[in-house]
Amino acid sequence: xxxxxxxxxxxxxxxxxxxxxxxxxxxxxxxxxxxxxxxxxxxxxxxxxxxxxxxxxxxxxxxxxxxxxxxxxxxxxxxxxxxxxxxxxxxxxxxxxxxxxxxxxxxxxxxxxxxxxxxxxxxxxxxxxxxxxxxxxxxxxxxxxxxxxxx
Numbered sequence: 001x002x003x004x005x006x007x008x009x010x011x012x013x014x015x016x017x018x019x020x021x022x023x024x025x026x027x028x029x030x031x032x033x034x035x036x037x038x039x040x041x042x043x044x045x046x047x048x049x050x051x052x053x054x055x056x057x058x059x060x061x062x063x064x065x066x067x068x069x070x071x072x073x074x075x076x077x078x079x080x081x082x083x084x085x086x087x088x089x090x091x092x093x094x095x096x097x098x099x100x101x102x103x104x105x106x107x108x109x110x111x112x113x114x115x116x117x118x119x120x121x122x123x124x125x126x127x128x129x130x131x132x133x134x135x136x137x138x139x140x141x142x143x144x145x146x147x148x149x150x151x
Contacts, residue, residue, distance in 0.1 A: 001065040002043035003072065003092040006119055010149040011035040013050065021105055021130055021141040031055055035146065041065075074099050074114060088114050095119055111135055122148040 013033030020026040037048040046063040059078045066073065073087040090099035097116035104110060111131040118125040128142040 001067060003065075003097060004037075004046040004063055005039055005043050006121070006124065007037045007046060007048070008039040009037060011037070011146040012149050014145040014147075015052065015142070017142040018139070022108070022110070022132055022139060024139045033144070034149070072097070072099065088112055090114075092116070105130060108132060113138060 011034070013035050014030065015033050016028045016030050018024075018026045019029055031052060031054045033050055033052045035048055035050040037046055039046060044065040044067070046061075048061045048063075049058065050060070051058040057078060057080045059076060061077075062075045062084075064073050064075075065071075071089055071091045073089050075084050075087045077084045086101055086103055088099035088101035090097060095117075097114075099114040101112050102109070103112045109132075111134065113129045113131070115127045115129075116124060117127070124146045126144040126146070127140055129138040129140045131138050
């Protein structure tokens, strides 16, 4: 239940996202971010606020661990919409976290996948991918490379 303990603190974030999340041929756009995460419930909860200064928006993630099911539920909310999106649910195995959920993108039903990997004391990687064909194919559409902020 302490899978996200590594994430407590402040992070600089290098973001890359596709200009169209469902088009694997669309261009990648890069932009900075800054993240602050805190640990709660003895490690069974994590709260993160992230700011994208060049994009003019911010968001937050609430991560909750269900000990009975031995899995995490990750909820995202954007300042732009003020709504909490449906969770992606999953777990860590051998230092890699995979989380899946149903959502919509531009009115189209999709399956979302978040992957946490390459986790060290001072760095981590998060990827988002969407599937519009019931997980037959995935389009990686947003990558965040986290580096711990100094101080």
